[in-house]
Amino acid sequence: MRCDYYRAGVCRSCTHLEVPYPEQVVAKDRRVRDLLSAVVPADAWRVPFVGPESGFRNKAKLVAGGTTGAVTLGILDPPGRGVDLRECGLHEAAIVAALLPLAGFIDDIGLIPYAVPERRGELKHVLVTAAPGGALMIRFVLRSTAQLALIRNRLGLLLDSVPGADVVSVNIQPEHKAILEGEREIILSPNDSLRMPLGPVPLYLQPGGFFQTNTVVAQGLYAQATSWIADAEPGTVWDIYCGVGGFALHAAYEGRRVAGIELSPSAIAAAQRSAADLGLDEGQAVFRVEDAGASADTLPGPPGVVVVNPPRRGLDADLVRWLDDCPAQTMIYSSCNPQTLARDLAALSRWTVREARLFDMFPQTDHSEVAVLLGRAGS
Incomplete structure (x- = not known):
């Protein structure tokens, strides 16, 4: 990517701009593999998902x-x-x-x-x-x-x-x-809301709400999670820290019963609006305003798959214990912070990593998004 601002020295925010993008991806993939080497087997890693190196921030x-x-x-x-x-x-x-x-x-x-x-x-x-x-x-x-x-x-x-x-x-x-x-x-x-259609799923964003900043890579992330969910063939999917419902709604579009939990009332309102657009009733999609770390077990279930997409601080200790004991046989963990991901994967004693993949949401920087598929240890 050519940047006249960078060349003039007025902005140096893109710390890897002088490195060809394919080399950036290789180096970033190597860094997250090394960081997670104690909790992710080497043969679990898949080819990184990348989008354009410029013009990607929404x-x-x-x-x-x-x-x-x-x-x-x-x-x-x-x-x-x-x-x-x-x-x-x-x-x-x-x-x-x-x-x-x-x-x-x-x-x-x-x-x-x-x-x-x-x-x-x-x-x-x-x-x-x-x-x-x-x-x-x-x-x-x-x-x-x-x-x-x-x-x-x-x-x-x-x-x-x-x-x-x-x-x-x-x-x-x-x-x-x-x-x-x-x-x-x-x-x-x-x-009062911006309609953000990602493929067949209409998502909504209100001012102040969270949405992935790279639309192309976000679509790839949701597609990967949807594929993993399809392979698990669950009756019900729980989406914890669901935000505007991206993971849950993509699973619901494929015919799964879903339930989501999130602390932000505006995000839950957006998820409910999307569910209505898709013609989903409460028997197919339930979204609740609750503390994800304290109230996950109040959702209708039991779940076959649990998706967790926490903020940078990672999972609360109580939620880690609940995940170890919950009835789900498959878990998908999407993380924007490989350091807390490594900590949480080490703490999830009754789970083992099956697959992992880097999603390069943030070209030109060191920031990484990693999605991990886990199954029950010993199964």
């Missing part, structure tokens, strides 16, 4: 800088001044196409970029997510509601001028800290 997290009428969208330099990266090659084409008119909108209505050194201004970040097909969610992170009316009153102009603009919101983050967003979200557009 979410842009842009710091607003510059001055009123001349905003920059990108990062901050060491003194805290804005560096414009609106043509970053990591972002999907729909995002890149939107950033020029979006910056023009910000300049035209007079939003004041937040100046970190002076602790003054309003607009802190602009967050843009692209759905397959090009529809966009645009979120303005403001220090306060002082300029909220400027966006609300010109919403029609924004929807008309930015290609694909579909969901628009304002997030309020008043603290002078390196925090991306605050707790308060104000939806401005008629639509």
Whole structure:
């Protein structure tokens, strides 16, 4: 991937940009294999799944800088001044196409970029997510509601001028800290969720919700999990830390009964909406707002397959013990942190790894996503 920002030295976020992408994948695969060598047999590894090395990010997290009428969208330099990266090659084409008119909108209505050194201004970040097909969610992170009316009153102009603009919101983050967003979200557009169809399954993303940032590789991850589930032929699949229901809904589309658990009410609402779109009733798909570490055994079952997709911290100790004792004969563990994955696999004493695969969600970096298929030890 060629990057003029990198060549000019203004952005060095892509730490492996000078390494040819095939070599990056080989090195990353070797690193995760070495890290997991004590818990994953060498013959369990499958060929890594990769997507494009550029134009793959479906979410842009842009710091607003510059001055009123001349905003920059990108990062901050060491003194805290804005560096414009609106043509970053990591972002999907729909995002890149939107950033020029979006910056023009910000300049035209007079939003004041937040100046970190002076602790003054309003607009802190602009967050843009692209759905397959090009529809966009645009979120303005403001220090306060002082300029909220400027966006609300010109919403029609924004929807008309930015290609694909579909969901628009304002997030309020008043603290002078390196925090991306605050707790308060104000939806401005008629639509409050971005429809994210992945193959035959329509998923929905609300502002502040989690979604894999690489759509192509996410599709590959769901396809792999669906294949593993099909091989196990379970009657029921439990999806723990289910988020918007990606794993469960792909299994349900293939005719499995599924149940998901997640702490985020908005994510569960999104999963329920997707289930309704697919024509699934509560006998086929159940999604509940619960603490995954404490309430997994409240789901309808018993499960033949359990899918776990925890945050970077990995599994809670109580959930590890529950997984060891649960009736499932097959487990799929999807992890964005190989270190906690290694710890958890070592702690799951009644399971053994059958297959493992790297999914390169994050080209040009060291970050890794690994999916592991486990079966009962001794079976």
